[in-house]
Amino acid sequence: MTTSTRGATKAPAVLVLEDGRIFRGRAYGAVGETFGEAVFSTGMTGYQETLTDPSYDRQIVVATAPQIGNTGWNDEDDESRRIWVSGYVVRDPARVPSNWRAKRSLEDELVAQDIVGISGIDTRALTRHLRERGSMRAGIFSGEAIAAEPELVARVQAQPHMKGASLYEEVATKETYVVPAVGPDGEAVPIGTAKFTVAAIDLGIKGMTPHRMAQRGIEVHVLPATASVDEVYAVEPDGVFFSNGPGDPATADGPVALMTAVLERKTPLFGICFGNQILGRALGFGTYKLKYGHRGINQPVQDRTTGKVEVTAHNHGFAVDAPLDKVSETKFGRAEVSHVCLNDDVVEGLQLLDQPAFSVQYHPEAAAGPHDAAYLFDRFVSLMEGQRA
Numbered sequence: 001m002t003t004s005t006r007g008a009t010k011a012p013a014v015l016v017l018e019d020g021r022i023f024r025g026r027a028y029g030a031v032g033e034t035f036g037e038a039v040f041s042t043g044m045t046g047y048q049e050t051l052t053d054p055s056y057d058r059q060i061v062v063a064t065a066p067q068i069g070n071t072g073w074n075d076e077d078d079e080s081r082r083i084w085v086s087g088y089v090v091r092d093p094a095r096v097p098s099n100w101r102a103k104r105s106l107e108d109e110l111v112a113q114d115i116v117g118i119s120g121i122d123t124r125a126l127t128r129h130l131r132e133r134g135s136m137r138a139g140i141f142s143g144e145a146i147a148a149e150p151e152l153v154a155r156v157q158a159q160p161h162m163k164g165a166s167l168y169e170e171v172a173t174k175e176t177y178v179v180p181a182v183g184p185d186g187e188a189v190p191i192g193t194a195k196f197t198v199a200a201i202d203l204g205i206k207g208m209t210p211h212r213m214a215q216r217g218i219e220v221h222v223l224p225a226t227a228s229v230d231e232v233y234a235v236e237p238d239g240v241f242f243s244n245g246p247g248d249p250a251t252a253d254g255p256v257a258l259m260t261a262v263l264e265r266k267t268p269l270f271g272i273c274f275g276n277q278i279l280g281r282a283l284g285f286g287t288y289k290l291k292y293g294h295r296g297i298n299q300p301v302q303d304r305t306t307g308k309v310e311v312t313a314h315n316h317g318f319a320v321d322a323p324l325d326k327v328s329e330t331k332f333g334r335a336e337v338s339h340v341c342l343n344d345d346v347v348e349g350l351q352l353l354d355q356p357a358f359s360v361q362y363h364p365e366a367a368a369g370p371h372d373a374a375y376l377f378d379r380f381v382s383l384m385e386g387q388r389a
């Protein structure tokens, strides 16, 4: 990516899709060029959490909400150490951010982190296009990066597809770190004295996930994506967690092998998003790419174990191919689809019936999003309590 100054100079910019469709607007954030998979997110709020979610690595995110940036950028809501989206597409950026926590504008942060964006385009037409044709490769070019259209389309078409992309190792921590449990008064519990210890495999983990566990008395050891079985069990975990993460789950053979070893030991297991896809694969199910995915914070999901419907945060482009209408026999006993998306019947959760393991395809940690699904962290605690009893 080559960039120069900032989009505030209002240099012209173009968004080029791999099928040749072109949208013309103005530079937003850094000026230059960038490539990624164009996907849309329907969240009305929470852009800071979206942009810093490592699962968005190598994606150009289109905000369907027309006004973006109103609350600026603060020092509290990042979900990881940096912005991961490769580009950002907005209709009408805030001219003046206004929020008591804001430290700078969204555009200033995009410039500081060298993220190329585009504003002033018809994001509704773009979203309808992506919904009808599916998510596809795209490029944003602004300022001096703008060239003849056929050349730009050809450059977009030369980019790698999201299908087959292995990205989780790139975004995950290289070193293990510990998130201490939180006591009743919000204080950190000394390491080694918490009620439960969890080994969390970082495939692109969001910061809110260990925090939700810490609030429930869990000390979380966040391990690199390449952690070995021995490294996981050196932590003496009461439970093992597999995080969300970018890319195609069909490429995640290492995490699937690690999870298989955890399932063989019958250690309580919980997975979120990429973690759900890895559980699907460890059980012998396939995964496939959705036409345009689920991204936003208002997706209806039914918990089939209770019949309750919850409104949930999503960010996934792939899904597990498991039967909805029957219990499956797997090498770890019986498994069933525990959660389903009410918009399109996509598998949103799996659970084993003969040992303590479950996962969801969506984001119970929220950040951003409603807290309806927070009970899943309590379910994980119950599994760990059950194993001790």
Ligand SMILES: NC(=O)CC[C@H](N)C(=O)O
Residues within 6 Å of the ligand: 055, 243, 244, 245, 246, 247, 248, 249, 272, 273, 274, 275, 315, 316, 317, 318, 319
């Ligand atoms: N948030 C996630 O973990 C996403 C998982 C996977 N990369 C997908 O797009 O489906």
